[in-house]
Amino acid sequence: MPAPDSIRPVPVDVQLFALAKELTGQALIQVAVTGEPVTIGSLRKSLVLQFPQLAPLEKRLLFAVGTQYATDDTVIDGRQSVACFPPVSGG
């Protein structure tokens, strides 16, 4: 009998930038996210478990879906383009 959807992890591709990219050594990672529904908040938790180098940044990491900022409540399905990065410092 297959596991119910709620506990089957969803693979989410995440683009990383700046210090997040430097700490992992990767510009694109895949994170297995568990949650019903799967949200940016559950991605944030799974991300730091699977990439502990990012744990010091955990609470400050920002996320975008497509080209828009997302919040921890934003629901994702693993098909969107997701980005993760530290607070911005341009200008």
Added chain:
Amino acid sequence: MPAPDSIRPVPVDVQLFALAKELTGQALIQVAVTGEPVTIGSLRKSLVLQFPQLAPLEKRLLFAVGTQYATDDTVIDGRQSVACFPPVSGG
């Protein structure tokens, strides 16, 4: 017997600018100013009597002694460089 100083007019050379110059047709005028002491305030009164074209501007005319704004209380002796002009509109 000569007239007392207080009623002998002091000739004051006055540089004019912008509309003040245009209304009189002159860039430099001489005004005979009466007063004891002679002030910018007395110059203002004598100016519009001797150049009635300037009467509509009387209250708004600005004065400078050298390169500094002067007020009606500023005392002059006829030897300084005096300028008279309408409110400024540069920029």
Added chain:
Amino acid sequence: MARLTEQPIDTEELLQQVRTPAAGAVVLFLGTVREFTRGEQTVALDYEGFAPMALAEMERIEAEARAKWELKELSVVHRLGHLELGEASVAVAVSSAHRAAAFEAGQFVIDELKVRVPIWKKENWADGRTEWVHP
């Protein structure tokens, strides 16, 4: 108009983009690479951006500025890559009929850009260390 570039920012071109006889005021802001930050000496900065989102966010900021103030033209450009001391990392040019709107909108755009646009700078300190800046 929003733009990213890896080339030096051409301030004259930017001014030409916003100058118009419909405007009485133009404000140009340049952010430039400063040598000292709280006593530490920089020799260069490296800027990285998430380009499609950075452009989208710059365009949203432009739209917000145009909704708040009556502007004639607005142009914002951010440079990416390696910048030496004194070079401009960002430029905002704005024109309006009267000067208050140009000053206020110019300041709004750079203030918002600094908190929202996904671009990051890495300091190259004079002692050889490099350090990502994350306010």
Added chain:
Amino acid sequence: MARLTEQPIDTEELLQQVRTPAAGAVVLFLGTVREFTRGEQTVALDYEGFAPMALAEMERIEAEARAKWELKELSVVHRLGHLELGEASVAVAVSSAHRAAAFEAGQFVIDELKVRVPIWKKENWADGRTEWVHP
């Protein structure tokens, strides 16, 4: 630095005068000849100044700005003579370590210049009339 000129204002030169690795922010303000004022159409402006006092007053404003804000460089130039639509009549360039000072000082200088510096403009209206502007 304060200057009067009868030639077109060279904005690139002005920016070079204030850009420095000591500054993180540069603000340039340009006042440009606007075509319409309260529905009336201008074709050109003529600016006249009382030059020695105008320069002295611009220098006093610069000194006041430098006393109020920590500035790196400040340069202000006003054009005199005949100006066509879109040309710059005045430019203020200021640099500082942080942007707030550059914006505030730039606005202060142009605000003060407009109320204190003995320069006058004559409108050349599209219908052929000319008119000295005295606010």
